[in-house]
Amino acid sequence: MQTQQDKDVTTMELSRRLLEAGLRPSVQRLAVLGDLCHHYDHPTVDTIYSRLQPQMPTLSKTTVYNTLRVLCDAGLVRSLNIEYANQRFDGHLEPHDHFICNCCGRVYDLPHDRTAGLPSFEDLGLHVDREEVSYYGSCRECRGKQAR
Amino acid sequence: MQTQQDKDVTTMELSRRLLEAGLRPSVQRLAVLGDLCHHYDHPTVDTIYSRLQPQMPTLSKTTVYNTLRVLCDAGLVRSLNIEYANQRFDGHLEPHDHFICNCCGRVYDLPHDRTAGLPSFEDLGLHVDREEVSYYGSCRECRGKQAR
DNA sequence: TCTCTATTTTGTAATTATTACAACTTTAAA
C-alpha cells in the first residue's frame, strides 16, 4: 500500500501539483501538502500544526485550517470521516481503505482492490469488530435542483 | 433495505431489548431507542432531541447524550462516522451501507450484501463521487498490551 | 525598481458539539 514514491515526493513536484490546481505554491501550502504526502498517519489538524510549527514558528493554526480546506477543494488531499470528533486528512489519493484501531487510534492503510478478495486481516494482526462503508455524492433530487 | 418490521417495533419489544442488555427501560431510554428504530434518517443528537422534546418537555439534551452512549455501549444502536462535525446514530443493526448526499446531507441506506455485486447507484438516482471503507477493531500491538 | 492590487496569512473572538459534574428525582429492594 505504502509506496516509496509518495514519501520521496519533491518540493518541485508538490509545487507543480499546486500550480496545476491553480493555487500559488506558498511556503505554507507546500508545508501542509508536503506533510500529508510524507506521512501515512492520517493526521488531525493539530498533528499537522505540531509537526510544522517548530520549523515555521509564525505558522498559525488558522492557516492550517484554511490550507486544508483549499487543498481538499482542489482535490489534492482528502478528508476522512473516520472519527466524529476530529477531522483527519489523507494526502494519498490512490483508492485505498482504512483500518482504525479502537484502542490506540492508529489508522492503517489497506488495499481497496477487491479482485483478490478481502485483505487477510488476521495475517495483518488486525481484528475487525465493525465495518463502515459510505458512498458520497449527489442524489437525484439535488441534481434536479442544480440543473434548474 | 427498509423493512416494515423495524418501523412497527412496539414499546414492549424495545423494553425487552433494553432489559436483555441489562438496562432499565426508562421512559427516556425507550423514547431515544424508539426514535432510532422508527426513523431511517440517521439523526444527530439535536434531531433526536427536537423530535422528542415536544412530547417530553422536561427532557434534557444531556440525557439524550447519556442515553445514546449507553445504548451504543450496549450494542443496541450504533454511531456512524459519516460526517466529522456531528455524531450520527443508526438504530438498525442489520449490516448495510450508506449513501450520503453532499448537497442535502440526507443519508440513504444501501444493501451491504455483495454477492449480487455493487448496488446499481444510477438506478437509484445516486451519483457517487467518493467512497470510504473503514474497518474498526484492534491491532496486534494493542491486543498484546491488553493481554498482559 | 516602485507602486498598486489581489491573494494569502495571521491572531483573536465567536460558535458549536460534546463532556464533566453535582444536585435532584426516580426506582426497586429490604
Place this chain on the structure above:
DNA sequence: TTTAAAGTTGTAATAATTACAAAATAGAGA
C-alpha cells in the same frame, strides 16, 4: 416506609472549528 442505587437534569467547562478583520506578501504593470 426507608434507603441506596440508578437515572435524569441543568449548568458550566472543554475542545474543535469557523468568522472576521488586520497585516503581510507576491505579482503585474508603470
